[in-house]
Amino acid sequence: MADFKTAFLFTLQHEDSTRSGKVTVDAGGRTRFGIAEKFHPDLPEKLFTGPAEDALAEAEKIEEREYWDAMRLAEVKDQKVANKLFDMAVNMGVRQAAVYAQRAVNSQGQQLTEDGNIGSRTLAAINPIDPQTFYGLLCQFSAAHYRHIATNNPAQAVNLAGWLKRAEA
Numbered sequence: 184m185a186d187f188k189t190a191f192l193f194t195l196q197h198e199d200s201t202r203s204g205k206v207t208v209d210a211g212g213r214t215r216f217g218i219a220e221k222f223h224p225d226l227p228e229k230l231f232t233g234p235a236e237d238a239l240a241e242a243e244k245i246e247e248r249e250y251w252d253a254m255r256l257a258e259v260k261d262q263k264v265a266n267k268l269f270d271m272a273v274n275m276g277v278r279q280a281a282v283y284a285q286r287a288v289n290s291q292g293q294q295l296t297e298d299g300n301i302g303s304r305t306l307a308a309i310n311p312i313d314p315q316t317f318y319g320l321l322c323q324f325s326a327a328h329y330r331h332i333a334t335n336n337p338a339q340a341v342n343l344a345g346w347l348k349r350a351e352a
Contacts, residue, residue, distance in 0.1 A: 184258060185265030187251045191243055193266040194273050197349050204235025210339065216242035217273045246273060253277050254301045261314035267321045274349065275328060283328070284309060287320035325350035 198217035199205060211219030213231050215238050220226060223245065230238050250272040251257070259265040271280035278299035285297045288308040295308055309317065329346035332339050 184260060185256055185262045187247050187257065187269075189262055190251065190256065190266045190269040191246060194246070194270045197270060197352065198273070202235065202239060204238055206231050209342070218242045218245055222276070250277060254281060255306060256301075258306050258310075260310045261317075264309070264314050264317055264321070267318055270349070270352070271321065271325055275325075279328070281305070283321060283324040286324060287317055288312065290320060291316070322350055 194217060195202070199215075204215060206213050206215045208214070209219075210221070212221040214220065215231055218226065218230065218241075220231070230241055246269075251269055254268060254272055254277055256265045256269055259268065268280055268284055271283065281299045281301045282297050284301065285295045285299075285305055288295050288305065289297070291312055293308045295305055326347055329343060329350055333343040333346075
């Protein structure tokens with residue numbers, strides 16, 4: 184079964200590969216180590232202003248609880264698939280990542296409701312699919328998602344190249 188720490192390190196390569204603790208500002212507001220202010224309004228100010236190592240430790244706790252555990256990714260058999268789903272959840276939200284996982288399953292002939300919840304049925308459908316095939320589908324859905332955002336919100340187009348690189352990873 185998949186390991187959280189491995190997935191966290193994978194996502195950290197997209198969020199802050201040097202672990203510098205840089206704070207960026209985008210549509211999600213201030214963001215540090217993948218934790219966006221807009222989606223976590225109760226964050227303490229020190230997550231954005233405190234020492235990088237403290238913020239990283241806090242981000243890791245938040246991401247494990249609110250993304251990894253929420254999607255039950257420890258129950259995914261393939262680490263690479265779990266990494267991708269976790270990265271998608273951190274970047275586009277748990278619900279959207281789960282919908283794309285369900286859509287990828289359905290593209291393989293299954294009949295899941297695309298409700299954005301990773302439950303027992305979804306996990307039972309994900310695990311038997313060839314991991315390489317499933318991973319490729321997740322990459323395709325991610326790229327389409329980012330293209331859709333850039334098309335519908337031209338101000339976000341500046342992020343498209345980076346998003347597409349992330350989608351392919």
